[in-house]
Amino acid sequence: MLVALGEADMALGGDQGGSIRMPASFSGIYGMKPTHGLVPYTGIMPIEIYVDHTGPMTASVADNALLLEVLAGPDGYDSRQINVKTHPYTKALQGDIKGLKIGLVTEGFAQANAEKDVNAKVKAAGKKLEALGATVGEVSIPMHMVAPALWMPIGTEGLTQTMMWGDGYGVSRPDLYVTSLMDFHRNWRNRANEMSETTKLFTMFGTYIRRYYGSRYYGKAMNQTRVLTAAYDQALGEYDLLMMPTTPIKATELPPVDAPRELYVERALNMISNTAPFDITHHPAMAVPCGMSDGLPVSLMLVGKHFDEPTIYKAAFAYEQAGDWKKM
Template identity: 55%
Template sequence: MAIERPTPEQLDALAQRLHMHLTTEQASEYLALMQPSFDAYDLIDAQPDEIPPVRYPRDAGLRPSKADNPLNAWYYRTEVCGASRGKLAGRTVALKDNIALAGVPMMNGASTLEGFVPSFDATIVSRLLDAGATITGKATCEHFCLSGGSHTSDPGPVHNPRRHGYIAGGSSSGSAALVASGAVDMAIGGDQGGSIRIPSAFCGTYGMKPTHGLVPYSGIMPIEATVDHAGPITANVYDNALMLEVIAGADGLDPRQYAPVVEPYTQVLDRGVRGLRIGVLLQGFQLPNLDPRVADKVRFAIDHLQQLGAQVSEVSIAEHGLAGALWQPIGCEGLTAQMMHGNGMGFNWKGLYDVALLDKHAQWRENADALSATLKLCMFVGQYGLERYHGRYYAKAQNLARRVRAAYDQALSDYDVLLMPTVPILAQPLPSATASLTDYVARAFEMIGNTAAFDVTGHPALSIPCGQVEGLPVGMMLVARHYGESTLYQAAAAFEASIDWQHL
């Protein structure tokens, strides 16, 4: 099928948008010169796309009724059975709804994407199925994944399974809620500013944001390639380590992956913490909105780790605050360029593109007013930075990120693990339907003070439950060197085995 050729009038308008001016004669001559390029487009259009084959049968499934979805944590229910044997045989898995599952609808929490059906499986989906998992559906996620609360998804708010009417965290809200409620054994989340760890802290699950690039992001709708992460959310440490063993490693399709180092994570879980050097990050306890009850639970857990034999002392990393600030231009300008202007895929990277997703997501411009307030806010900041300052702050933030990473790396040369609260607050009530714009946005971003930094630097970070306050979970975050996931699991497993967090 031949692509549509521009008219002279269209070319003249296009030139003006590029700040150029053409005479009528020039426009006609340029049109003639452009024809060989368009012939090449025709040749490309005639070729079949190069996408992975779908190897396990499935049907589209269905949207569950409210009665069958009390937390609103499911977007779509289905059943895709994997191999008859493997590490995950007999385990049920939910996928965050920004992950491609061929033949099953995906809307990434946003009405502008509703109706899109992926034609291939994400790499991690294929790996889960090859390992014997059964995928039982797509978990509700926040509107294009732009919220640490659970109130921005167009399918409606996700309720915390431990207190109805309260935030479950985001943006992997449904993933954590389904695991915490026992609806599935395991789930996959995504994390660009804390979106695996935040809902894990609020719901009482174990959430691992792996080293940037350890888990392939191929087939997952990106926000910004330099902060995109995917990882496991589970009810215990062993399942988390097991799931990471299955999904980690290079796939040859994701430029986020440099030279990922994969280890047998489940083999370190009985090593204990005796002699492990834990640095308690002072700045992680200095967030202005830190609830003292959260701090008390985390400090009790620190004392317990010390009783188990860990060597614990405080460490100061002045760059921790800067790391969070760097997220603003990287996240906002980056997502505006890649996810929005780049129609969900962006440019200038080699890997697996979802052409159908690009076509569908490009339609956001036809109903931009329907985008969430959280996404609009990030786009306004990002577009201003791109237009007024030509992306210089994105560029400088990426340069400064190397300094910040080096500061954490320096501390991690003296310590095996850094420790701090995952989020500074307890789960808050879901905003009402009449909440002000300010309150709506505040509930989305008030908890990212400690989490966003490690999306910028790429360090692995694991949130583990370490107690409750009035029935609401508290999360403790452990951070290690790049590809140091085994150390995180070692510490988490020792804590989990020695004490019941639900009685703390």
């Protein structure tokens, strides 16, 4: 399965009811968010060009690596593909992980809504990786806690200008524009009442900011993102991989049909605090299932250096082969 990865969950707060749970951690799914631009985005409707990533979601690490091997590389259309470095990813699925250094990011376990059982499962996975030969230590990256605040102006203003007012594509890029999709999407203006509460909110908020403040907050956030990227790069200079919960919480129930707007928005955004930072720093990150709690899956996230997906696959494969994740 090929999916567009990012924080598109904020646009999902539709009118579904009942007790269906949102897929905060997909059961048995290995999801790779590759380095930004590694996989071409051509033909996929953007949300925000700087944030959007494309990557594979599969039932095994081997399938994931194989699919990325097929997908990765420049396509001649996507202007975001700059100095792309591809690898034979399936070759990373061999040997042991002895000597691999993995840093547990302190702040990744300290989110305001973090659940103790989720943190415990991910830390137990760290112990398992240590038993397999990796060196696992703790590393503090204070800027990780403010990263969502940097993501917000980029995601909000980018979504408004590109996906909404820009008919799904925006301007100023020599990409392949799918005009039929642009024409279709433009019709949202005639059906705005049918959009999710979060899409309405972000579109109005982004429009308000642009009208009264211009793009200064987008620019300020983008400038600070360089500092954030450097903070992760510094930690990745000491460790081969960084690790934390993919989501600080287990899957939550979808809001009922008559839920207040506040609940829709809260449910759409309460799982992205650990993943959003790497949308804007563009580091590759992979979700790896690592246990069950209360009948729901828990997932760990492995983050690597730019274009170093092979190291992520190496660790993920070793963990996968160590046993049935549902029993860990």
